[in-house]
């Protein structure tokens with residue numbers, strides 16, 4: 547059976563986890579036989595990608611959920627890689643208005659220069675559908691301090707659906723957009739009993755996971771307070787309450803979504819440089 551592989555180039559989120567790099571903040575690489583996408587390239591996306599032997603020049607799409615640095619900082623340099631140093635019109639960028647044009651609060655986060663070279667730049671808002679290769683991607687609603695923030699739902703023929711909530715707080719109906727997904731990735735920045743507007747605690751994640759009932763849930767994007775509270779222990783609360791196997795993501799984690807969903811610790815096969823020399 548075909549597989550989708552998700553490589554966590556970071557599992558930290560929020561200002562202090564990012565500034566200190568207590569957890570990395572490079573986002574998630576989405577790989578399959580025919581696809582290579584980068585989701586939320588925060589600080590370190592380029593470096594950790596090279597370090598893990600994932601050639602950024604093979605990326606076909608850069609997806610940015612909103613205009614906060616822990617989600618967008620390396621977007622431009624990944625676009626440079628994707629377009630072979632801005633020499634080849636290539637690839638897709640999908641991002642909301644704040645990232646592409648700015649809104650009253652924040653952004654833009656990707657320069658006009660960098661928006662010229664991808665083959666397509668797609669402005670997403672909740673409900674917008676686009677395709678990368680044979681994968682249908684739906685932008686989902688998020689409630690966050692960047693009002694344009696979205697999540698993403700990936701619909702594949704081979705392995706079913708995978709979704710990523712990005713930064714959001716719980717709201718009535720949030721689970722609707724994720725109905726039927728096999729794997730739900732949630733940004734659970736805050737520990738239990740310590741909510742913060744626009745973000746999730748395990749209590750909020752429990753409500754969403756109960757609505758969606760995926761085969762597996764993964765919590766990521768841990769803030770400093772969450773890191774000090776022990777993400778594994780915090781995330782156990784979600785599993786215990788919902789009965790859905792739930793995992794606290796760790797830096798370098800590889801999730802293979804095939805017939806089953808399997809977790810692998812990264813064995814760094816070769817350096818980015820070695821891969822580059824081999825495959826160009």
Ligand SMILES: [Zn+2]
Nearest residue numbers: 559560616713
């Ligand atoms: Zn964030």
Ligand SMILES: [Zn+2]
Nearest residue numbers: 612614690713
């Ligand atoms: Zn944010």
